């Protein structure tokens with residue numbers, strides 16, 4: 537019973553929420569309230585507005601702001617607005633996401649590219665080449681199986697180079713994709729922060745102005761009371 541009495545109804549969508557989550561229409565910053573008034577002209581200043589409606593109109597306001605400044609909105613802009621409306625965090629680590637999504641072939645390419653680009657591989661490879669040549673010049677241990685000028689070795693080296701190039705390209709392409717995701721995420725986070733700060737500014741200015749108005753009203757009241765008291769003392 538007490539929980540029921542502590543709930544209220546939103547003036548816009550009519551949904552029921554705990555009273556503490558409501559905010560009167562007059563306390564919303566100008567842009568957001570302007571959007572609301574355009575849809576609901578009969579809205580009173582103390583009409584209770586639920587969080588979902590506030591988020592919806594705030595989004596409309598920010599969307600209009602963005603559109604006015606930049607024209608057509610991109611997929612990324614919409615993702616930012618969605619995240620602003622829902623209050624969810626934006627994806628923080630796009631690199632990790634891309635890593636998890638890679639296929640077996642891509643993972644193998646990454647590993648091979650990493651191995652091929654290491655000092656260990658270079659030194660090991662140089663040792664194998666030197667050993668191959670030494671064996672085929674001296675004929676020790678296994679005899680001469682690829683005499684000077686090492687045609688079999690040449691064939692193997694060119695085969696290796698032919699295989700290595702596409703593997704490196706595969707790995708590079710994935711790296712580029714990762715970089716793209718990262719920069720997209722940076723853009724989204726920056727845009728969201730900018731919009732949030734702008735909205736905070738609006739709200740703060742709105743509240744300062746309102747506080748000033750109230751202060752003035754209180755002062756006027758005090759002066760009136762003082763004048764009344766002075767009048768009463770004289771009379």
Ligand SMILES: [Zn+2]
Nearest residue numbers: 546549586589
């Ligand atoms: Zn509502």
